[in-house]
Each structure stands twice: as structure tokens, then as C-alpha cells.
Amino acid sequence: xxxxxxxxxxxxxxxxxxxxxxxxxxxxxxxxxxxxxxxxxxxxxxxxxxxxxxxxxxxxxxxxxxxxxxxxxxxxxxxxxxxxxxxxxxxxxxxxxxxxxxxxxxxxxxxxxxxxxxxxxxxxxxxxxxxxxxxxxxxxxxxxxxxxxxxxxxxxxxxxxxxxxxxxxxxxxxxxxxxxxxxxxxxxxxxxxxxxxxxxxxxxxxxxxxxxxxxxxxxxxxxxxxxxxxxxxxxxxxxxxxxxxxxxxxxxxxxxxxxxxxxxxxxxxxxxxxxxxxxxxxxxxxxxxxxxxxxxxxxxxxxxxxxxxxxxxxxxxxxxxxxxxxxxxxxxxxxxxxxxxxxxxxxxxxxxxxxxxxxxxxxxxxxxxxxxxxxxxxxxxxxxxxxxxxxxxxxxxxxxxxxxxxxxxxxxxxxxxxxxxxxxxxxxxxxxxxxxxxxxxxxxxxxxxxxxxxxxxxxxxx
Numbered sequence: 001x002x003x004x005x006x007x008x009x010x011x012x013x014x015x016x017x018x019x020x021x022x023x024x025x026x027x028x029x030x031x032x033x034x035x036x037x038x039x040x041x042x043x044x045x046x047x048x049x050x051x052x053x054x055x056x057x058x059x060x061x062x063x064x065x066x067x068x069x070x071x072x073x074x075x076x077x078x079x080x081x082x083x084x085x086x087x088x089x090x091x092x093x094x095x096x097x098x099x100x101x102x103x104x105x106x107x108x109x110x111x112x113x114x115x116x117x118x119x120x121x122x123x124x125x126x127x128x129x130x131x132x133x134x135x136x137x138x139x140x141x142x143x144x145x146x147x148x149x150x151x152x153x154x155x156x157x158x159x160x161x162x163x164x165x166x167x168x169x170x171x172x173x174x175x176x177x178x179x180x181x182x183x184x185x186x187x188x189x190x191x192x193x194x195x196x197x198x199x200x201x202x203x204x205x206x207x208x209x210x211x212x213x214x215x216x217x218x219x220x221x222x223x224x225x226x227x228x229x230x231x232x233x234x235x236x237x238x239x240x241x242x243x244x245x246x247x248x249x250x251x252x253x254x255x256x257x258x259x260x261x262x263x264x265x266x267x268x269x270x271x272x273x274x275x276x277x278x279x280x281x282x283x284x285x286x287x288x289x290x291x292x293x294x295x296x297x298x299x300x301x302x303x304x305x306x307x308x309x310x311x312x313x314x315x316x317x318x319x320x321x322x323x324x325x326x327x328x329x330x331x332x333x334x335x336x337x338x339x340x341x342x343x344x345x346x347x348x349x350x351x352x353x354x355x356x357x358x359x360x361x362x363x364x365x366x367x368x369x370x371x372x373x374x375x376x377x378x379x380x381x382x383x384x385x386x387x388x389x390x391x392x393x394x395x396x397x398x399x400x401x402x403x404x405x406x407x408x409x410x411x412x413x414x415x416x417x418x419x420x421x422x423x424x425x426x427x428x429x430x431x432x433x434x435x436x437x438x439x440x441x442x443x444x445x446x447x448x449x450x451x452x453x454x455x456x457x458x459x460x461x462x
Contacts, residue, residue, distance in 0.1 A: 026118040033114025037106055046102035101348050104303060108340040111311075112333060119329040125197075126327060128167070132196045133233055135166035140204065140226035148219035153212045154185050171195045185212055204229050240321060247317045247331070254310050254335050258342045261302040266350040268298075303343055310335030358391055359384045360441055360448045363423060371454045372408070375428040379411070379450070381441035383422045390422025397442045398426045402454070407431030411439065418443075430454040 040046040139160065146156035161169075161176035174195070175188040183191075186209050193202040204225050211221040311332045318328015361384075366377035379398070383391040396418060398411035409431035416424040430437055434456040440449040 025121040033110040037110040040106040046106040144223035306339045378425040396424040402437040403435035407433040
């Protein structure tokens with residue numbers, strides 16, 4: 001029986017070059033997925049969520065800050081030759097922030113690319129093996145009937161190879177050809193066990209070989225083996241059906257967790273800034289102090305929570321239902337994909353539906369202040385629609401970075417909702433190192449920055 005071109009290529013790869021199948025299904029896709037993820041991070045397309053913070057940063061954030069400082073110093077030197085760069089301030093124009101939800105897309109795509117082929121291959125291989133086992137029971141039964149009719153096992157196998165045996169037709173035909181060219185019944189049957197790649201089939205082939213050597217009621221022994229194997233497969237099928245309820249529970253648990261996290265982000269998170277403002281009143285300041293409850297990073301952290309829960313839950317499903325973690329990878333990818341789609345369809349539109357329709361400017365701020373002291377003048381951000389109308393109840397996030405780092409600098413609160421005039425304010429605390437500090441106000445995907453200079457002496461901030 002001549003081999004096809006695909007079969008010859010597969011034989012050459014697996015036997016001549018000793019390349020394992022997992023190289024193509026796991027190693028190469030994993031490298032490709034990692035490459036996609038790394039390039040997206042490096043290019044700035046998908047900013048990395050900063051766990052424990054309400055903002056996102058990219059790997060080039062420090063370089064961007066340094067570039068801003070250099071541009072600031074150059075502009076001051078050109079326009080104000082007699083002015084010290086450390087005492088001037090400049091407003092940086094509105095910039096577009098990379099969508100933080102791009103990270104969700106890249107993470108999901110990378111996981112699908114890295115683990116999808118291996119998961120699909122393991123699933124198809126498992127189904128093929130189960131089909132082999134089912135058809136092998138029929139093969140044993142027909143073999144026992146022929147032997148009962150007075151035909152020896154070798155001739156019985158040759159006779160069966162001429163008919164249809166379902167999924168094991170070709171493997172049995174190969175076994176028959178081996179017997180015709182001089183292979184013993186034991187050698188050919190062990191080759192059949194290797195080609196079917198089933199531990200269960202391998203055990204029953206051992207039984208058939210021993211029965212063929214024992215003499216006597218060989219047909220009865222093989223028929224009992226067929227019945228016993230069929231019973232075992234039925235029990236396994238019933239067990240999988242019984243465990244399916246636990247799979248449904250874990251899937252439902254993931255859906256419920258996604259729904260709870262979505263409710264927290266969409267309905268509860270926007271109200272946290274109001275609670276934060278209560279913390280700044282004289283009545284509650286002794287209890288809450290300067291705690292900025294509104295900056296609790298629920299959206300990004302909760303999304304990562306549902307992704308991790310889905311991935312680990314899928315592995316548990318595979319272990320429970322089929323006894324191996326690798327069979328749970330497909331469930332992990334499905335649960336991660338459900339989380340991504342739910343977040344994309346329901347949470348992201350609710351949190352940033354009109355984010356691109358805003359203009360962000362800095363209405364007022366102090367230009368200079370001594371190091372390690374708060375600014376006397378609050379920084380006020382003004383958010384308007386594209387038509388110029390004040391944008392009310394828009395969440396504005398404030399961040400600060402100094403020369404080479406924050407150096408203890410902060411904004412309190414770090415996020416706040418705009419009022420009826422479209423304004424949100426924060427108190428700026430400069431760091432311990434003198435130099436220019438960049439304060440950025442972000443609303444949705446729009447942001448603007450100003451530079452405030454920290455002088456090297458103590459005194460009241462301006």
C-alpha cells in the first residue's frame with residue numbers, strides 16, 4: 001500500500017528527524033503568541049495594566065517623561081533666554097492615550113494563538129482514541145466469531161481486514177499486510193496497539209495474544225474481552241455524563257463572577273469618587289483621612305481576576321471530566337474568551353462610551369513650589385465635549401511623575417468626577433527632588449499635561 005505525500009512527510013519528520021508533534025502544536029504557537037504579546041507591549045499598542053493603580057503605563061513611560069523634560073527645557077531656552085528653566089511652566093497639548101483595553105485584546109489573542117493549536121490537537125486526538133476503542137470492541141467480537149468457526153487468528157484477521165471496521169480499518173489493513181510478509185500474530189497485533197495509541201486497547205491486545213497461545217476456548221476468551229471492554233467504555237461514558245454537571249457549575253460560576261465584576265465596575269466604581277469627597281470633609285476626615293477611595297483600581301484588577309479564574313477553572317474542568325489538565329485547556333480558552341467578550345460588549349462601552357468626545361484642558365494650577373510640600377493652588381482640569389459644553393460626572397484621573405521618578409510626589413485625590421461646570425480638581429504634592437514634575441489629567445482616552453517646578457528650598461507653594 002503506497003503512502004501518500006503527506007504520510008511520507010509525516011513519517012520523515014517523526015522518524016528520520018525525530019521531531020515530536022508537540023513542537024508544531026505547542027512550542028511554535030507558544031513562541032508566536034509570546035512574540036505577538038511582546039511586540040504589542042513594546043510598540044505601545046497595548047499598555048500594561050499597573051496592578052494596584054487606577055492608571056496604565058507603557059514600557060516607554062520613562063522615555064516619554066524624559067522627552068517632555070528635554071522639550072520643555074529647549075522651549076524655555078529659545079523663548080526666554082534670560083529665564084531659568086526651573087521657574088517656568090508650559091502646558092503640553094492634548095495627547096491621545098493608548099486604549100487600555102487593547103491589553104485585553106492582545107492577552108486573549110496571544111492565549112488563543114499559543115494554546116489553541118495544542119488544545120485542538122489534544123481534543124481531536126482524545127476523540128479519535130475513543131472512537132478507536134469503540135470500533136476495536138467490534139473487531140474483537142467479529143474476530144471471536146471467526147475463530148469459533150474454525151479459522152485461526154491470523155486468517156481471521158486477514159479476513160476482517162477486507163471489510164469495513166470503522167476508524168480502525170486502515171490500521172487493521174496494515175496489520176494484515178505485515179502478517180502476509182512474515183510478521184507473527186503477536187508482532188502485528190502489538191504494532192496495532194502502537195498505531196491506535198490507546199492504553200486500554202494495548203491491555204486487551206495483550207489479552208488476545210495470551211489467549212491465542214493458550215489454546216482451548218480462544219473464541220470465548222476474546223468474546224468475553226470484547227464484552228468486558230464494551231462495558232468499561234459504557235461506564236466511562238456514564239462517568240463523563242455524570243461529571244458534566246460539575247462542568248456546568250464551573251461555567252455558571254464564571255458567568256456569575258463576570259456579572260458581579262461588571263456591576264461593580266459599571267455602577268459602583270463611578271460612585272467611589274463621591275465617597276472619596278466625603279473623606280475630605282471635616283466630619284469624616286478624622287476617620288478616612290486623605291484616603292482616596294475613588295482611585296481603587298477595580299476595572300483592570302477585576303478583569304484580570306475573571307481571566308485568571310476562567311483559565312484556572314478550565315484546567316479544573318479538564319482534570320475532573322477527563323482526568324488530565326491538558327484536556328482542560330480548551331475550557332480555559334473558552335472561559336477566557338467569554339470573559340473578554342462580556343467585558344468588551346458590556347463593561348467597556350459603559351465606562352468609555354463617550355470618552356472620545358471630550359476635550360481636556362488645565363484651567364488653573366500653581367507653577368512652582370518647594371520640594372516635599374503641597375501646592376497652595378489646586379490643579380483644576382476642565383473637561384468639555386467636542387461642541388464646547390461642560391462635561392458633567394466624567395471621571396478624571398490625575399498622575400504625576402518627576403525627574404526620573406515620582407520621588408514621593410502624589411495627587412490627592414488621584415481621580416475625581418467633574419462637577420456641573422465640567423471641572424475636577426486635585427491637590428498636588430511635589431516630591432523630594434527639585435526639578436520639573438509632569439502632572440497629567442486624563443478623561444477617557446484624552447489627556448493633557450502641565451509641568452510644575454519644584455524648587456530646592458522650603459516655603460509656601462505658589
